[in-house]
Amino acid sequence: MMKTTDFQSEIFQKRNTYTLWFCSWLIVIMGSGCALKVNTSYDATAPYESYERFCWFDNCEFTIDAPDYIKTDSATVEIYKDAIVKELEAKGYIYDANNPDFLLYMHIVMEEQQTLLHSPYAHGDPDDWQGAFPIGDGTSTTYLYLNGSLVIDIADAQESRMVWRSDVVEYLDLVTDVTSSNLRKGVKKALKKFPPDTSKP
Secondary structure, three states: OOOOOHHHHHHHHHOOOOOOOOHHHHHHHHOOOEEEEEEEEEEOOOOOHHEEEEEEHHHOOOOOOHHHHHHOHHHHHHHHHHHHHHHHHOOOEEEEOOOOOOEEEEEEEEEEEEEEEEEEOOOOOOOHHHOOOOOOEEEEEEEEOOOOOOEEEEEEEOOOOEEEEEEEEEEEEEEOOOOHHHHHHHHHHHHHHOOOOOOOO
8 A cells, every 4th residue: 555655645735725715615605604794874963862662664564675576475574574573672672653763674685696616626536646736727616696685774753864774785595595594694684783883983
């Protein structure tokens, strides 16, 4: 049986390093490791400290501005509604359809996109250490994902003006990641910084 030289061991180590790098990219694009980007903006003059009760736009009827396949799916709509209510109640706010202090409206934009991931090594016999050498461009795999933006707007009910907005961009695997857990995670991220800390510049 051939003894592996130090040079061969180094090649194996490099192959394992690139394999780990490649798998890390898969985790970012697929599975539970969704990459979230959250942007918030707000009116620092709004009386956030006086807000206690909330409801929805459109006469307190919960609606979503979203693609038809989302807004006509009653189960998905209910998940979003329930997630928002629970997040706000956890912050101490009360749902009140009769006398709300602030109103919420949600928008969802979903686009199918794709990315090409490159493996730094061409396939070879796993028992052949020479298969660890980078050869040409290696191999490439195309992955489909959803580029979804979840936007929550909050308006002052008395003054009828927008005071806060959160925009969450979440990359989801096209097949497996549109789940109740991930939808709720998006809402949680969106409302994380509400109410805003107006003491910060």
